[in-house]
Amino acid sequence: MDYPAPITRYLLNRNARNRHLAYFHLDAHGHILTFGGTLDHYRIPKPQKGIPISDLLLFTEGMLPIDGSQMLLECVALPGGLTVDAHFFNADSYLWLLLLDAGEKAENQRLLQQKANELVLLRDAHARILDQHLGKGMTERLLRIDFQKGGERRVLSALFADIRGFTTFCEHRPPAQVVDMLNAYLSAMIQPVLGGGGIVDKIIGDAVMAVFGLLPSNLSAAGLAVDAAREILKSTGGLAVRRRKAGQPSLSVGVGIATGPVVLGVLGSRDRRTLSVTGHSVNLAARLESRASPGEILVDAATFDALKRDQTGFTARILDLKGLDSPTTAYGWRPHHEH
Amino acid sequence: MIKKKICMLGAFAVGKTSLVQRYVHSLFSDKYHTTVGVKIDKKPVNINGTPVDLILWDIYGEDEFQAVRSSYLRGASGCLLVVDGTRRYTLDTAHDLLKRTQETVGNIPVVFVFNKFDLMDSWEIEPIQLDALEKQGMVIVRTSAKEASGVEKAFTTLVEMMLEE
Numbered sequence: 084m085d086y087p088a089p090i091t092r093y094l095l096n097r098n099a100r101n102r103h104l105a106y107f108h109l110d111a112h113g114h115i116l117t118f119g120g121t122l123d124h125y126r127i128p129k130p131q132k133g134i135p136i137s138d139l140l141l142f143t144e145g146m147l148p149i150d151g152s153q154m155l156l157e158c159v160a161l162p163g164g165l166t167v168d169a170h171f172f173n174a175d176s177y178l179w180l181l182l183l184d185a186g187e188k189a190e191n192q193r194l195l196q197q198k199a200n201e202l203v204l205l206r207d208a209h210a211r212i213l214d215q216h217l218g219k220g221m222t223e224r225l226l227r228i229d230f231q232k233g234g235e236r237r238v239l240s241a242l243f244a245d246i247r248g249f250t251t252f253c254e255h256r257p258p259a260q261v262v263d264m265l266n267a268y269l270s271a272m273i274q275p276v277l278g279g280g281g282i283v284d285k286i287i288g289d290a291v292m293a294v295f296g297l298l299p300s301n302l303s304a305a306g307l308a309v310d311a312a313r314e315i316l317k318s319t320g321g322l323a324v325r326r327r328k329a330g331q332p333s334l335s336v337g338v339g340i341a342t343g344p345v346v347l348g349v350l351g352s353r354d355r356r357t358l359s360v361t362g363h364s365v366n367l368a369a370r371l372e373s374r375a376s377p378g379e380i381l382v383d384a385a386t387f388d389a390l391k392r393d394q395t396g397f398t399a400r401i402l403d404l405k406g407l408d409s410p411t412t413a414y415g416w417r418p419h420h421e422h
Numbered sequence: 423m424i425k426k427k428i429c430m431l432g433a434f435a436v437g438k439t440s441l442v443q444r445y446v447h448s449l450f451s452d453k454y455h456t457t458v459g460v461k462i463d464k465k466p467v468n469i470n471g472t473p474v475d476l477i478l479w480d481i482y483g484e485d486e487f488q489a490v491r492s493s494y495l496r497g498a499s500g501c502l503l504v505v506d507g508t509r510r511y512t513l514d515t516a517h518d519l520l521k522r523t524q525e526t527v528g529n530i531p532v533v534f535v536f537n538k539f540d541l542m543d544s545w546e547i548e549p550i551q552l553d554a555l556e557k558q559g560m561v562i563v564r565t566s567a568k569e570a571s572g573v574e575k576a577f578t579t580l581v582e583m584m585l586e587e
Contacts, residue, residue, distance in 0.1 A: 137425075142462050144477050145427045145497020154493055158459020158482075166459060189458045197456045200434045200485065204454070207509055211544065 102183040109136055109178040113147040116177070125182060126163035136180065142169065147178065158189045239296040240308035240342040240386060241365045242281065243372035244272045244315050247335045249289040264332070265289060271322045272336065275314030280307045284360055290372070294360050297347075305342045305382075305389035309416075312338040312380045316418055320378070339372025341365070341383040370404040371413055380416045387414040423466075426584055427477045427497050428577075431490060431523065432504035433515035434483025437537040440567035441504065442480045445577055450568055457482045460494055469581045476581065484515055492526040500531045500584040502576060507536050507564075510546040531583035533561045535576045540566040 098104070105120035105127070113136050122129060130139045137144040142159050153172035160166050166189040170181040246268050253261050269286060276283055276293040280300050285292040295311065296304025315338060323333035343364030367383055375381040387397060397414040404411050430438040439457055443449045446463045461480045466473065481494050495501075501523055503516040520532060534555060536547065555562055563579060565572035 141464055141477055142460070142479075144425055145499075150496075154496075156460070156493055157491070160459065160461040162462075185459070193456060193458045196434075196458060196482075196485075197454075199487070200456050200483075201454070203485070204435055211508070211546075 098183070102185075105182040107136055107180040109147070109180060111148065111176070111178070113137065113143065113178070115139070120182070124184070125161055125165055125167065127161075140180075143180070146171070149173070149178070158185050158192070160189075235347055236344050237296065237347055238304065238343060239294050239345050239347075239360065239364075240304040240340055241345070241360065241368040242276070242293045242295065242308045242312060242338065242340045243290060243369050244293075244312070244336055244338045245290040245372055246319075247337055247377040249334060252332065252334060264334075267322060267326075268319060268334065268336070271318040272315050275311045275318055279311035279314060281311055292365075292369075294345075303389050305340070305386040306393065308340045308342070309380065309382065309386065309390060309393070312340060313416075313418070316378060316380065320418065335377030337372055337375035337377055338380045339368045339370065339375055339382070340380065340386050341367035341371060342385040342389055343367075343383075366406065367404070367411075370406065371402075374402055374404065374413070375415070376417075378417060382414050382416070384412050384414070423473055423475050425475045425477060426499040426581065427479060428580065428584075429479045429481055429495055429498045429501045429523070430504060431481060431501055431516070431519045432483060432535075433506065433509070433512040434485045436483065436504045436506040436509075436512050437565075437567050438483065438502075438504045439480050441502070441535065441537065441565065441573055441576070442478050444567045444570055444573045446478065448570075450570070452568070465577075467577075467581065469578060469585060472585060474581060474585070476577070484519065490519060490522070492522065495523055495526045498523070498527050498530060499587075500533075500580045502533050502535050502580060504535045504537055505547070507538050507545040507547045508541050513547055513551065531580060531587060533563055533576055533580045533583070535572075536562060536564045537567060539564045539571060540569045 099120075103121040103124040105122050105125060106118065107115055108117040110116055114133055115130050115136055116132065118130060127139065136147070141162070142156065146154075149171045153170065155171075156169040158166050159169050166185045167182045168185040170183070172179050249265070252264070268289070269291065272291045273283055276291065279295070280298055280302070281293040281295045282297055283291060283293050293308075293311070295308040300307060315336060319336045323335065326333040341364040343362065345360050345362035345365055348359055364383070364385070371381040371383060382397070387394060397416045399412055399414050401410045402413050430442060432438055434456065435454055439455070439461070440450060442463055443451070446465045457480060459482060463478045463480065465476045465478060467476055468474070479494060479498070481490055482488070484490050503520055505516050506512045516534060523530070523532070536552065552562055561579060561583070563572050563576040565576050567573060
């Protein structure tokens, strides 16, 4: 489209002036024929005619000849600290290189890009922390689970595992020894949960709360929870043996499991949100754990019933549990060597 | 004097600028500064008796809003594909960039640089993934721009490959 000459002249002059136009007229081999414009602005020394442009401007090395009739390199930082848009174009069998100051554009872009990238890095860091808490890759898997905004009800198995006698152990012990012991036992409790298809919901002091049935599996939530609990007793038992052999103190773990409908939801304020699992069976699992003997798994009737063919080794007993009106039937299980 | 253009490619914040700064100026800053467009540095080196002027193109990191423009790759003799070991998806970005580089400038020598080796405890990329890349014939170098480890090796390895071409 043709525009009246005054418009074209006005725009060209305005652009050339505001963006400090500098230009080079080059032969087919990239040697400088003529030059002009505001080279001083870019702190480019006046070149000798006939020298390769790449001797003057590093970024042109390997760029010539251009493909097609024109090429644009946006936001090239020059050694002098300024940023240019470099326009290459062919006209009348010669090549032209125009430099236009892109400092303002680059700075605006930098501010936006910096902010956006920092936000993504922050998101990545949060995901990593969640992964450490919930298990590697778990954040990604959880993000794929579609929770209804207002919360939803699902049947899950809740598991509580607690180090017996840890509070007494902590008394009069140096903090480093307490932290060392806690880390060793928590690792031995968390790994079986993660390896067994569970999610570590919380670490409360010396206790771990986990849920099973949230991640897709062909096995029942109760079966997964009991298998994980057996592994917890096995790994913490092995740890205790190793510690005793090394002359270090050792402790035992008790586990409680209950199965039933729970309410899942994202709770919290605008600043801090967390996945929450609440319901009677969560409370029941905590109560059962508090009554489990060291080295014992204590499960509720719903968990026991769901085990079907895997009920061997469980012993029923009636318990009066805090917060429950009537006595509860619970089923205890211990590893063979402790029977 | 032989001049060789090397493109630094990778996702944003993988450490491309830090690697160039470490290699050319022996400097490192912990603070993250995003790169807009491209910054070009020159480093004269002597590789096995051959003097070479390396023209290093530190190109902005690719993110979900902007892909690397193919015009920046023009004339490249080699390419360092930089991956942040602590962010798994930056390896996917490097693979995408490799494909686009090959489409634009052909099969030029490429070295996969796994940066941030000083943060090994936080790495999301597993050793098995590095082994798989090597089995595919890719050259990989582990680096830490912060601790200046592997940086010289990454560039030297690439230049040696370029000179063999």
